[in-house]
Amino acid sequence: MKRHSAIVPLSHDHHHALILAQALKKNAPKIGLGSKSAEEKVEAVINSYNTELIPHFNHEEVLLFPLALGKDEELDKMIHNILEEHNKIRRSVEALRDGDLEENLDAFGKLLENHVRTEERVLFPKIEEVVGEEELNILNGQIIAVKDSCGI
Numbered sequence: 370m371k372r373h374s375a376i377v378p379l380s381h382d383h384h385h386a387l388i389l390a391q392a393l394k395k396n397a398p399k400i401g402l403g404s405k406s407a408e409e410k411v412e413a414v415i416n417s418y419n420t421e422l423i424p425h426f427n428h429e430e431v432l433l434f435p436l437a438l439g440k441d442e443e444l445d446k447m448i449h450n451i452l453e454e455h456n457k458i459r460r461s462v463e464a465l466r467d468g469d470l471e472e473n474l475d476a477f478g479k480l481l482e483n484h485v486r487t488e489e490r491v492l493f494p495k496i497e498e499v500v501g502e503e504e505l506n507i508l509n510g511q512i513i514a515v516k517d518s519c520g521i
């Protein structure tokens with residue numbers, strides 16, 4: 370199904386998040402960020418977290434999820450789980466320097482990748498189904514892709 374125009378900017382952010390996640394995993398191709406040291410990758414994660422993930426989570430938590438909650442029991446459960454994952458991602462960023470950096474980066478990359486894929490493959494299609502096109506139109510223009518809104 371084609372993504373509703375109101376949430377296309379979130380999918381745009383997801384594309385960037387997947388590129389980041391890929392570069393953090395142990396088997397990452399040694400190009401771009403993937404070729405950098407663990408220390409440099411940690412810096413990149415913290416920077417992306419502050420400039421991209423925090424505003425992205427806010428768009429989901431403040432704009433999208435409130436519109437979707439309370440309409441369908443299964444969807445409510447999905448959103449509850451996704452919010453738990455946001456908290457897990459926040460805690461993982463805070464703990465990135467605790468212990469083995471390469472292990473932490475690998476785990477964070479997998480966590481972020483799984484989160485994005487769950488939203489793209491399961492949550493967003495369900496939101497589109499339950500909320501419907503007309504109600505999602507309310508959000509048109511309200512959610513702006515983070516890279517576009519920050520000029521980065």
Ligand SMILES: [Fe+2]
Binds near residue numbers: 426429451455488
């Ligand atoms: Fe999310």
Ligand SMILES: [Fe+2]
Binds near residue numbers: 379383425
């Ligand atoms: Fe997301």
